[in-house]
Amino acid sequence: MAGAAAGKKAGGRGLRWLLPWAGLLAVGLLWWAGSVALTARTPIAAAFAPWPTFQALAGLVTGADIWHHTLLSLQRVGVGLALAIGFGVPLGVATGLWRGFAQATGPVFQFLRMISPLSWMPIAVMVLGVGDAPVYFLLAFAAVWPVLLSTAAGVAQLDPNWLLLARSVSATGRETVWRVILPGITAQILTGVRLAIGIIWIVLVPAEMLGVSAGLGYFILDTRDRLAYSELMAAILLIGALGFLLDHLARWVHARWLHSS
Template identity: 75%
Template sequence: MAKKLFTKFGLPLVGLACALLLWSMGVTALEKSTPIATAFAPLPTALAFREMLGGSDIWLHVVLSLQRVAVGLGLAIIIGVPLGVLVAMSKSFSGAAMPLFQLLRMISPLSWMPIAVMVLGVGDAPVYFLLTFAAVWPILLNTAAGVARLDPNWLLLARSLSATRSEIVFKVILPGITADILTGVRLAIGIIWIVLVPAEMLGVSAGLGYFILDTRDRLAYSELMAAIVLIGILGFILDYLARAAHARWLHVKN
């Protein structure tokens, strides 16, 4: 019992303690050559973090960022799942589209930033585009892989029972690949959260990316570091929720 508790809680705490120690050592090493580095030390960051959480502004930025993540992820699911099913079920479509998808997948979403602003203007629209573009590929590929792994006898049985194409998709394929879709969603969340901060530097007036730029311009470096820590914590929570949803689905399915 004690060993399990140490593995579950003790080891992560040890890892965090080591990270804090390395953080402090890094700041100490930079202090002589870069005096401003002291503002990035753990203690000033912790004080700024506490003060930041007590303010109302940061929560507005967090809510708007999470809203953008939800919209981008939702659009990626709406686009990626049908395309993934189509890729797996149609050899001709797969042969024509997959090389293009693989090419687009290898383009950094951030490289589209100038074009997104030029076409969509400033504001939320280019941010939604960049987040959707970043998130759609893991969802598409995991959906296609899930359909390819389905037992062909399920589809054969459905056809033998005169099931329509839509019934096969909605009652056989989608329930059978939900775990794969959730895996794609989890990967997409990790990618979308990384793209979010630079995407929110595209002329929006609120959001975590905007807040990072604002703290830099105000020379509030401890607050900047606190915002970086907050972004990491929020990302960890999102990934945890995605893992929990995946594990819960597998438990229900079994």
């Protein structure tokens, strides 16, 4: 019985590793079949096929140019995320603690978060000029809402006895926030940050088409202008892989925090 259970467990573990690769293989076959079908009508589609794309990807990752664009994009993601956390966490704490503030700002926040960040692109350029500043604004605007809402939800779910205990020992408002509230809602904040990373990565590429001279979004436009379609597809794969790794890292940090707490 023990041997059968161990074999079943090992088989389940092997299946968990096999299924993701099977899914990737299926997508690759569909990609290849689609490119073959399109090439019959549009010869240029051959440049988007898997083999030319992976050849271009190998050339990209072994060169220094793409990593320069990647590092700049990651820097913008970091700045945008830091701004979102810097605004989202205090506003979320205020929303969760003070009912009057929540009632006054709730409709405003819900209205603003339903506006696509890319809608602000022309205004961001007019107000902030070209360069990194409008990109930072768009990324922060896209990422602040999941951080704010997750923080507010975390405060609302706090055990009221913790706040009563803080008052009973004459803790100041600042001490209550730093010693009781923030440690108690860290898991919710990390959940919001993880969601924000996914949103910010999606908004990054179109945001980097705002007159900047480097970055993954700029690189996409550059490959289009150079008619380097295989490099364009390779850049798309690279963007997907980097986004996957960022999300995996955020999930790992969140899981480690939950496990340690």
